[in-house]
């Protein structure tokens with residue numbers, strides 16, 4: 587339930603009628619170094635910009651004079667029920683945006699009957715998130731140098747009844763996020779005159795930060811040395827230092843059998859890797875360029891989705907993310923054969939703008955768009971979204 591404080595921020599959310607509006611509200615509430623971490627991409631941010639722009643390449647084909655009195659947006663993802671074909675993806679360090687962090691996201695998701703996936707790099711423990719998030723619950727692992735960490739996390743997830751394990755594979759090192767380097771992003775923030783100025787210009791956020799317990803990474807802090815953070819110039823450098831760069835497909839296969847349940851490889855952009863994921867017995871993949879935060883000039887997901895679905899669509903479930911912020915974007919991915927869409931920045935803008943109420947607002951906005959778009963397209967259920975609903979736009983009309 588949104589508390590009194592969140593209801594006040596809900597008032598501030600009133601003018602937000604789409605995800606881009608919520609983004610602007612987040613930009614207003616968050617100090618610049620935090621907003622940049624949320625919003626930024628790698629290198630020149632080419633892929634980060636192309637992601638939302640890529641949807642222009644597909645047109646939607648409308649069918650009319652159909653009874654669209656009852657629209658049902660519910661579906662299943664990895665066999666689990668959800669009220670919408672999108673899930674709130676794993677994004678680390680969510681207390682950056684609001685002191686309630688992952689708990690706010692989990693509560694908003696549960697209230698809206700939407701699936702949320704927390705992560706190894708969360709700022710609330712997987713047990714605390716499980717306590718507020720009814721099933722289905724998803725978890726995402728990174729593989730740290732100490733392999734024991736991953737094994738431990740897997741058994742903790744089993745004990746807390748998580749339903750699906752996502753292994754993120756596009757982070758063999760941290761992406762080159764130049765906004766963060768310029769901002770000297772560190773945990774906790776180093777108070778330079780510039781950062782102090784940003785904090786003073788974001789007083790509601792700063793008060794929230796100062797009046798709550800200090801930032802921690804409870805899923806991993808027993809195993810990785812948090813105290814070494816100050817030895818690195820940035821949080822990204824610290825994170826990169828912890829990651830296991832020697833992890834291979836064989837190790838992924840072992841992890842899959844260790845887990846034993848729904849196992850999804852997140853961060854696939856090539857047909858060859860999609861086939862390898864199917865070969866090791868993954869039950870799903872996420873076609874993803876990590877929102878443009880890792881390898882700049884990675885393809886947008888719409889570019890590669892059709893060939894990946896063609897190659898492995900009959901062997902595992904194909905999910906997709908990166909740049910989705912409109913109901914029409916989600917419909918286009920489903921029309922190309924994806925079973926569901928993961929959201930990253932879209933719901934984090936909500937968290938940054940207004941905590942739990944902000945996340946709920948983003949879910950409501952997207953659900954509303956989806957319903958309206960399906961109505962206009964003459965579609966009453968998610969399974970009616972097929973390749974007949976889209977066509978590639980004639981390049982002569984693409985600006």
Ligand SMILES: Cc1cc2nc3c(=O)[nH]c(=O)nc-3n(C[C@H](O)[C@H](O)[C@H](O)COP(=O)(O)O)c2cc1C
Pocket residue numbers: 623624625637675676677678679705707726754852874876877878879907908909910928929930931932934
């Ligand atoms: C601030 C931020 C933190 C993220 N942290 C993680 C993470 O810890 N693990 C992970 O697998 N993906 C992480 N991601 C990637 C998202 O799960 C998702 O793949 C991506 O955000 C989708 O693109 P979008 O932001 O354009 O929706 C993060 C994304 C953002 C924006």
